[in-house]
Amino acid sequence: MYWQEDDLDALGKNVIQKYKELNALDDPDCRIVYQYCDKAKKSNGLEVFADTELVKEKLKLFIEADFIITFYTGNTEALDADRLEKLMYHELCHVGYNPSADGMARFCIIPHDVEDFRSVIDKWGIDWVKGDDKTGRKRTTKTRRSKVQKQT
Numbered sequence: 388m389y390w391q392e393d394d395l396d397a398l399g400k401n402v403i404q405k406y407k408e409l410n411a412l413d414d415p416d417c418r419i420v421y422q423y424c425d426k427a428k429k430s431n432g433l434e435v436f437a438d439t440e441l442v443k444e445k446l447k448l449f450i451e452a453d454f455i456i457t458f459y460t461g462n463t464e465a466l467d468a469d470r471l472e473k474l475m476y477h478e479l480c481h482v483g484y485n486p487s488a489d490g491m492a493r494f495c496i497i498p499h500d501v502e503d504f505r506s507v508i509d510k511w512g513i514d515w516v517k518g519d520d521k522t523g524r525k526r527t528t529k530t531r532r533s534k535v536q537k538q539t
């Protein structure tokens with residue numbers, strides 16, 4: 388079962404206004420609707436807390452929205468207010484809105500920019516290939532390489 392409640396709409400609007408990088412979504416031409424679903428959705432064996440869908444052009448005759456954000460209460464009921472806000476932030480990061488484009492080019496779903504294993508992130512941080520490790524130390528690849536070169 389799917390349903391709407393004012394609290395989820397308010398959470399979405401608050402998060403859009405709170406975070407500067409989301410402020411552009413505070414635009415009547417980018418119509419985001421929010422709904423609950425009582426399922427405990429899973430994907431590839433993992434809990435899905437929420438998702439964001441782009442409304443296809445042909446459905447806009449019937450749905451007055453550009454994006455639908457669904458919170459799955461079967462999984463979100465254990466989350467506190469802080470985590471629900473973070474979840475809403477995550478979902479709003481998927482909303483791609485380009486006001487200067489025409490038609491459906493104005494809207495897209497922004498994919499995740501991180502895909503990794505939990506154990507890798509736990510060990511070496513999220514930016515383990517290019518950035519600093521999670522301890523904040525600068526990578527010392529160059530130093531290590533030059534030491535190796537001196538030794539050989």
Ligand SMILES: [Zn+2]
Nearest residue numbers: 477478481499
């Ligand atoms: Zn996501």
